[in-house]
Amino acid sequence: MATDAFVPRRIALQVTPRGGIALFWQKYGSSYLFMAPFLAFFVVFVIAPVVTAMALSFTYFNVLESPRFIGWSNYKLLFLEDDVFVISIANTLKFAIITGPIGFLLSFMFAWLINPLKLKTPLALCFYAPSITGAVAMGVVWKIVFSGDRYGYLNNWLLGIGAIDEPYMFLAEQAAIMPVIMFVALWMSMGTGFLVFLAGLQTVPTDLYEAGKMDGIKNPLQEVWYITLPMIKPQLLFGSVMAVVAGFSVFEVATSLAGLPSPLYAGHTIVAHMYDFAFIRFEMGYATTVAVFLFALTFGLGRLLMRALSSKNEY
Amino acid sequence: MTAIAQRAIPYDDPLPRVWRAVRRASPAPSYLFLIPMAVFSMLPIVYVISTAFKPLEELLLFPPPFLVRRPTLDNFQDLLLATDALSVPFTRYLFNSVYVVVTTVLLQVLICSMCAYPLSKARVLPGRNVIFGSIVAALMFAPQVTRIPQYLVVQKLGLIDTYGALILPAIAWSYGLFMMKQFMDNSVPNELIEAARVDGATEWTIFWRIVMPNVAPAWNTLLIFGFIQMWNDSFSPLVFTRSEAMKTVSVAMIGLTNGPTAIARQGAQAAAAFLMTAPTITVFLLRQAKVIQTMAHSGIKA
Numbered sequence: 001m002a003t004d005a006f007v008p009r010r011i012a013l014q015v016t017p018r019g020g021i022a023l024f025w026q027k028y029g030s031s032y033l034f035m036a037p038f039l040a041f042f043v044v045f046v047i048a049p050v051v052t053a054m055a056l057s058f059t060y061f062n063v064l065e066s067p068r069f070i071g072w073s074n075y076k077l078l079f080l081e082d083d084v085f086v087i088s089i090a091n092t093l094k095f096a097i098i099t100g101p102i103g104f105l106l107s108f109m110f111a112w113l114i115n116p117l118k119l120k121t122p123l124a125l126c127f128y129a130p131s132i133t134g135a136v137a138m139g140v141v142w143k144i145v146f147s148g149d150r151y152g153y154l155n156n157w158l159l160g161i162g163a164i165d166e167p168y169m170f171l172a173e174q175a176a177i178m179p180v181i182m183f184v185a186l187w188m189s190m191g192t193g194f195l196v197f198l199a200g201l202q203t204v205p206t207d208l209y210e211a212g213k214m215d216g217i218k219n220p221l222q223e224v225w226y227i228t229l230p231m232i233k234p235q236l237l238f239g240s241v242m243a244v245v246a247g248f249s250v251f252e253v254a255t256s257l258a259g260l261p262s263p264l265y266a267g268h269t270i271v272a273h274m275y276d277f278a279f280i281r282f283e284m285g286y287a288t289t290v291a292v293f294l295f296a297l298t299f300g301l302g303r304l305l306m307r308a309l310s311s312k313n314e315y
Numbered sequence: 316m317t318a319i320a321q322r323a324i325p326y327d328d329p330l331p332r333v334w335r336a337v338r339r340a341s342p343a344p345s346y347l348f349l350i351p352m353a354v355f356s357m358l359p360i361v362y363v364i365s366t367a368f369k370p371l372e373e374l375l376l377f378p379p380p381f382l383v384r385r386p387t388l389d390n391f392q393d394l395l396l397a398t399d400a401l402s403v404p405f406t407r408y409l410f411n412s413v414y415v416v417v418t419t420v421l422l423q424v425l426i427c428s429m430c431a432y433p434l435s436k437a438r439v440l441p442g443r444n445v446i447f448g449s450i451v452a453a454l455m456f457a458p459q460v461t462r463i464p465q466y467l468v469v470q471k472l473g474l475i476d477t478y479g480a481l482i483l484p485a486i487a488w489s490y491g492l493f494m495m496k497q498f499m500d501n502s503v504p505n506e507l508i509e510a511a512r513v514d515g516a517t518e519w520t521i522f523w524r525i526v527m528p529n530v531a532p533a534w535n536t537l538l539i540f541g542f543i544q545m546w547n548d549s550f551s552p553l554v555f556t557r558s559e560a561m562k563t564v565s566v567a568m569i570g571l572t573n574g575p576t577a578i579a580r581q582g583a584q585a586a587a588a589f590l591m592t593a594p595t596i597t598v599f600l601l602r603q604a605k606v607i608q609t610m611a612h613s614g615i616k617a
Contacts, residue, residue: 030518031433038430041487049464126353141359199532203502234497291460298455
């Protein structure tokens, strides 16, 4: 497929020694026109608020009074004195490192398995359903399942088969909270990544597989490794970046199961910490400091992933 | 390249051949594994649907029975009675939701796709790395924090309590743009674009006739994401609008189940959850079938 050998028309324009605005416009104008609407909205409704939030991290801001500049105080407080923040980092890292990769692999595996099947739309709906209803149904159902008395479905069952003698407090015992949160999060993880992989698999031309057989591909695993994965690399990159973002910004699952604050902060995450300061204590300045830290963390990891998986000039 | 592939050459690796033979014989093993997983995955939806139809005495049982035994429409009736007490007819919320969600999602998909096209396909584009870099960066900023500054922007623009406040901030969807670009990178052959350009097609024609049909699975998927996200969003209507006539269904549902006039009953909540979920599932089924169908028609061949 590597047919990059032809010389496109536009190269001729690029070697012209001097251009000026007219030539620049002739070359790139249409590209910028295509991007203009998005960029206009992006600057007003995304960049401006993000920059404002970053600026607020250097202030004391309680929403009622106007922000007061306090330099690096928020950052000093965050790193040197806030013990709960350290707990929230530990919980978030544990969560992201375990659920991120597993959720990513499960999404790919299920998408790949159901793609050749006749019943793929209904099956896709079944796997995608938990992430549609998410916040609404999830809390109610899982709280009954993990309920700490003998009427909780899980306790009831474990008592029934004689695995335990008395009900276990799944949502109050420090050791159990994070595993329960991770379990529910994994159950919900067949969301965007899963659908994007499914759509990506649709775009792999079937005759590539035929050609692969001619070139000596011996078994389905080689087929996945040498054809499917390279062909959906952009979707994999998208999925992995989304998995990192989702892993580090875990919040709703944790608070709806364990509460805010959770017992002994066992289910406290970075976003929960931020939410606590922003919308419960109304210390917006400090909350944005937490946000900037989280941003630096996910952004750094995202850049690493982009570099590792980048698909530029590869096809 | 494809002309040679006239008969399939059998795999000669012994162990995978068994596996493959089984898989070719029938998709049964896949189904045997996938169907139990699918059922497990669907439990919460089944629970909500069945709770919505439970009569009062079953709602009060503990532990709650998973499936409804004697289904009734009482919960929906409760919900309707409660909506009678509202100052605005329920259809007004419904109109607001449909109008805002449909407008936003169509604009989102169009504008994100338009921006993704040069980012993915222009050979030289000054500023590409800065633009794409900042869009990816925006993806990673926890949305909870930017909401207060976003409110300040909406207020400055005088948009509070208008449809614009609900639609405009949602249009620049970094997520949608990132996804469209990823799909265009691999799914639209550069040769096709160059060929059209040589034939004298304008950029708009290329975008509309070549790029968009080739990434149909992507924008159909994006329509699903956008719809579900906007339909379920209760934050923006709560914060960006004041009068009752501007609120959407998601806000009305919160009011019905939690507010002062609330019937704080699990059954009505489940009925509300059922009504909220039904449109998203419908949209999913309609568009996902399209995602799977489109490739059969668009005829991309390598």
